[in-house]
Amino acid sequence: MLLSEFLTSVLLLAGAFFFLAGTVGLLRFPDVYTRLHALTKADNVGLGLMVLGLALQAESWAVAGKLLLIWLLVLLSSASVAHLIAKAARQKGIEPWKQ
Amino acid sequence: MHTNDRGQCLPFTPRYSVTICLRAGLIRAVLFSLIWWVLVDGAMASWPVGVPVVLLTTIVSMALLPPFSWSLIGIIRIVPFFLWHSLCAAVDVARRAFHPGLPISPGLYYYQWHLPPGLPQIFMANMVSLLPGTLSAELADEYLCVHVLDQTGAFTSDLSILEEYVAQLFALNLTVDRSKKI
Numbered sequence: 001m002l003l004s005e006f007l008t009s010v011l012l013l014a015g016a017f018f019f020l021a022g023t024v025g026l027l028r029f030p031d032v033y034t035r036l037h038a039l040t041k042a043d044n045v046g047l048g049l050m051v052l053g054l055a056l057q058a059e060s061w062a063v064a065g066k067l068l069l070i071w072l073l074v075l076l077s078s079a080s081v082a083h084l085i086a087k088a089a090r091q092k093g094i095e096p097w098k099q
Numbered sequence: 100m101h102t103n104d105r106g107q108c109l110p111f112t113p114r115y116s117v118t119i120c121l122r123a124g125l126i127r128a129v130l131f132s133l134i135w136w137v138l139v140d141g142a143m144a145s146w147p148v149g150v151p152v153v154l155l156t157t158i159v160s161m162a163l164l165p166p167f168s169w170s171l172i173g174i175i176r177i178v179p180f181f182l183w184h185s186l187c188a189a190v191d192v193a194r195r196a197f198h199p200g201l202p203i204s205p206g207l208y209y210y211q212w213h214l215p216p217g218l219p220q221i222f223m224a225n226m227v228s229l230l231p232g233t234l235s236a237e238l239a240d241e242y243l244c245v246h247v248l249d250q251t252g253a254f255t256s257d258l259s260i261l262e263e264y265v266a267q268l269f270a271l272n273l274t275v276d277r278s279k280k281i
């Protein structure tokens with residue numbers, strides 16, 4: 001039990017770190033496309049680690065399954081929404097930032 | 100011979116045969132039952148509602164997304180590939196976000212499809228956005244416009260490796276198309 005609580009803490013902290021990284025990327029990256037990179041990738045892994053950490057504490061398989069389902073739905077929606085925002089930006093003629 | 104309800108002949112479509120529809124319907128019904136079981140926390144009393152819901156969902160799903168070919172080995176291979184590479188993607192983007200020098204050199208890249216249009220392309224376009232350094236920005240039948248975070252990276256070989264995995268997932272063979280392109 002103690003080991004699973006320790007693992008949960010580590011996974012939740014790691015998840016929080018990736019959420020922070022995603023937000024720092026959102027603030028520091030120069031244009032809409034690069035910001036989408038930061039948000040989709042970092043937040044998906046952040047949520048995935050949190051879901052994994054919480055699933056270790058789930059009292060039944062159904063609860064763990066529900067957490068997994070949440071993660072899969074967020075994966076699908078964030079990938080689709082990132083694509084739609086990038087597509088809309090391209091249609092508006094927003095040029096990618098260049099060094 | 101396949102006929103519709105007015106007795107006209109339909110073109111031969113092997114993927115929509117009765118056996119394949121039944122098999123796909125059964126697999127989806129099992130999957131939806133599992134999701135229902137998860138949503139109600141395994142409460143047995145909920146099945147009088149759950150069974151009609153699962154049946155209705157299966158019918159709607161078969162109407163909206165007809166059966167397609169897929170492979171179990173493809174699923175088993177793509178899941179660890181996806182998990183590992185999305186972790187790499189997050190570590191990579193976190194490193195660039197925290198790095199004082201902000202080491203990025205973004206650009207657009209047009210990737211020629213070897214996959215057929217439809218579900219395989221849409222699936223891969225979504226995967227691309229979650230894998231290291233790439234973001235799908237525009238989806239066309241012939242190409243995928245990819246925004247890359249770092250043009251110096253090996254993203255072209257990454258994309259063709261991903262395409263192979265997706266092809267295997269949908270039980271497709273890309274070698275014929277590839278020889279045609281080159």
